[in-house]
Amino acid sequence: MKIQERTGAGAGRSAAPGQAPVGDRLPSPPRERKPALAALAVLLILVGALGATMLVLRVGDRVEVIQLTGDVRAGDSITKNNIKSVMVNDDSGASFVPWSQREGLMKLKARSSLYKGTVLVGQMFAGKQQLPAGKATVGLALKEGQYYADIKAGDAVTAYRVGTNASSTPDKSTSPSSGGALVDNARVEHVAEDSDATVSTGSKSVTLLVDEAASAALASAASAGEVALVRVPGE
Template sequence: MKTQERSSAGVGRGAALTAPAGDRLPSPPRERKPALAALAVLLILLGALGATVLVMRAGDRVEAIALTKRVPQGQPIPDSAIKSVMVAEDSDIKYVRWEQRGLLKKYRSAADLVDGTVLVGSMLTKEKGLGPGKAVVGLSLKSGQYPPRLKEGDTVTAYRVGRESSAGGDDGSGDGSSGGSERGSGSTGNATIAEGAKVQSIKSGSDDSLASSGNLPVSVVVDKSDAAVLTAAASNGEVSLVLDSDGGS
């Protein structure tokens, strides 16, 4: 009897010890979310499509016109001052295309244009000539009568520089140091002739006649009220140009 109880007790303890192992809960099955997977695939496709569009847009380039030297306001743009450059096409920017370069002869610069500028339509105008109340005066300047780095488009002040002795200085009237004579006389002291003058053009020194004379031909735009005095002084070689602090770049 006792032996049966012990056996039953042993069997009961063994069953109690082994029962938890047999009653272990199975791991829950992995939940599938097809909507999230589809969204991830869609995002990947959109990213790839966006990258493709950017690459294609970067490849949409046009051949435009860029300047190789400065062109002052109101001046035509010569063939020697342009080159071809590739730029990204933009519907908001009206580039002047390289194939349109033949039309440049009909236009002038609407503003001072510097070297490296890529031309757009708003930079050009068909208006010719000078503004109201303006005149162009040609000068022939010797070394020392102009700044060494003078460029087209610079803003300068024209001064009368008195000669040390006038051509007919034996009459004593040509006091070159007095500085109190009138603007129109040929042997005066220093005086301002024209302020805010604009250098319109500077002729290259490659011409044989220029090389022989040693002078630099410069055309400046001045107020008409200053043109007569400046011309008279220029004819006597008594003009010196000084670069203004805000003139040119």
């Protein structure tokens, strides 16, 4: 009897509810759109694009200036054959010479030697030729045979004393002599042709930049027409 009563009591209890099948889940609600975030993203993209544009414009703020395509020695002027125009940033603070002022710059002299690739600034030039300390210029009137064939400004040369009066000793004044080197560290500053109006003489006027201590001996030999130039390897 007791067993039956317990069985009847258990039969009256409700069974524990089971989990709903997966196929019976309710659909999730659609995600809520956030227009404020989308607007912020667009704004950030626009700000980035504006910053990039300003950077490009700043980099593009350039000026046309003068650059050397060849070397210019101290005391020389630039020419239309050794310059070109290049674009540089205008925010460097350097006093670049504008390309539009190249004609005026051709009237000035380089304060020191300038080299190919240099972008020119105003401080590199002066109205008058300025010699380096301890240097002097000496002019030579050379005949054919006293200079080599392709002599030109900028060459490094050695000047020798030649001729019958090369020796300073009186009793040897009639003896030909090649003498020693008068100057062994000279630089050709300028070369000009000397010719008669009708007949070419083959002579040249050459200006040398030499050590001041050697200028007197070179000038003395030059006045006697006893100087010959030999090209040597430059620096």
